[in-house]
Amino acid sequence: MSVTKEKGKDTWKLDISKGYNAVTGKRNRFIKRNIKTRKEALELESYYRMTKYGDYSTIKGASLDILYEIMKDEDKKKQRKESYISSQNCSYNKHFSTYFKDATIGLLTYKDMDAFRETLLDKDLTNNTVNKQMILMKKLLDIAVKEGFLNETPCSQIKRLPVPKHKMNYWTVKEFQQFLTLLEPDDSSYKLIFKVLFSTGMRIGELLGLTWDDIDFNRKEIDVNKTLIHLPGRTILNEPKTDASKRKITIQSNLVDELQSWKETQTARLYRFTDDVEQLQVFQFAPSIITRYMVTNKYNAILERTTELKRIRIHDFRHSHVALLIENGEKEFPIKQRLGHASIQTTYDTYGHLYPSKQKSMSDKLNDLF
Numbered sequence: 001m002s003v004t005k006e007k008g009k010d011t012w013k014l015d016i017s018k019g020y021n022a023v024t025g026k027r028n029r030f031i032k033r034n035i036k037t038r039k040e041a042l043e044l045e046s047y048y049r050m051t052k053y054g055d056y057s058t059i060k061g062a063s064l065d066i067l068y069e070i071m072k073d074e075d076k077k078k079q080r081k082e083s084y085i086s087s088q089n090c091s092y093n094k095h096f097s098t099y100f101k102d103a104t105i106g107l108l109t110y111k112d113m114d115a116f117r118e119t120l121l122d123k124d125l126t127n128n129t130v131n132k133q134m135i136l137m138k139k140l141l142d143i144a145v146k147e148g149f150l151n152e153t154p155c156s157q158i159k160r161l162p163v164p165k166h167k168m169n170y171w172t173v174k175e176f177q178q179f180l181t182l183l184e185p186d187d188s189s190y191k192l193i194f195k196v197l198f199s200t201g202m203r204i205g206e207l208l209g210l211t212w213d214d215i216d217f218n219r220k221e222i223d224v225n226k227t228l229i230h231l232p233g234r235t236i237l238n239e240p241k242t243d244a245s246k247r248k249i250t251i252q253s254n255l256v257d258e259l260q261s262w263k264e265t266q267t268a269r270l271y272r273f274t275d276d277v278e279q280l281q282v283f284q285f286a287p288s289i290i291t292r293y294m295v296t297n298k299y300n301a302i303l304e305r306t307t308e309l310k311r312i313r314i315h316d317f318r319h320s321h322v323a324l325l326i327e328n329g330e331k332e333f334p335i336k337q338r339l340g341h342a343s344i345q346t347t348y349d350t351y352g353h354l355y356p357s358k359q360k361s362m363s364d365k366l367n368d369l370f
Helices: 038-053 064-077 082-096 110-122 127-146 173-180 185-200 204-208 253-273 292-303 316-327 332-339 344-351 362-369
Strands: 003-005 012-020 027-035 221-224 227-231 234-238 247-250
Touching: 003 038, 012 038, 027 038, 038 064, 064 082, 064 127, 082 127, 082 227, 082 234, 110 127, 173 185, 185 204, 185 253, 185 292, 185 316, 204 227, 204 292, 227 292, 247 332, 316 332
Parallel strands: none
Antiparallel strands: 003 012, 012 027, 221 247, 227 234
16 A cells, blocks of 8 residues: 555555656655655645656546646646746745635536636736636646546636726837936946837846847847846746847947947956856846846836936836837837837737837937937
């Protein structure tokens, strides 16, 4: 038997065997001791058979935790991005694990799904966030159907909640110039960050992921090929958000000059802390990396210096850049390429209401800024 009471104790032992390792010839065996109750040991047997050996044959019913473990295993096989898995894990621990702790998966109905969604809405989550949680719920229950714990998913009749389109927030050139006047001498390390965000439309993670070998000073180009992602307790470099996000962005002459000048300053400041200056973050000004939280905190502190400037998010620098492109009569392809949008339709659905007029050339406009 896999579950037995330990001799001379009031605890239980789990001893699982699953054939032999084809490479080493050793027996596949897992032992866990000092389990408080037989019931707990039996529950752990299903869990460990599944997670260690991919064996679902002894599972008579499924808890949501078991479905989640199967899903994580599938995501690893599909080589999902680490940031995707981490985000999914946060959602599951926050909204699912406790709510469905004692659920009998085979008995779940549409009404149970509807009631769960109502609890999410009661948390004052946005409709968009709730929709994302229900997508995860459906993903879990689709696994239950595939593994034979359910005949059909009770999520099939749940319709997406409407997500209102929000008016795009952005700054004009004049407003951005006003923002720059708020910066003080101590903010000099951040000033170039804000200029590059406004001039390129890059996402903050893409900007913070830049290293010097991504900057081609001769061609006046930035190669966007990675993004800085924050996971619990650590920071990693990931591939960009989508394949379309991998792109080269042309920058104006003045910005090239500022970047070259900053590289010289950074090298003098940090060469003692690195074996390869080229692999430093482009905007790193200390031995430790610069994070989006540092940029956001600095940005918010600068905005507190005035009540006259419209408040926008850092992500809205991206929208501001598109507003500038459209103001200067740029067509859909340049916008799509600079922003890394997957489709022209998405670009114009999002930004088509912005500036309709054409003024001076894009490069002249950006050089006038700085």
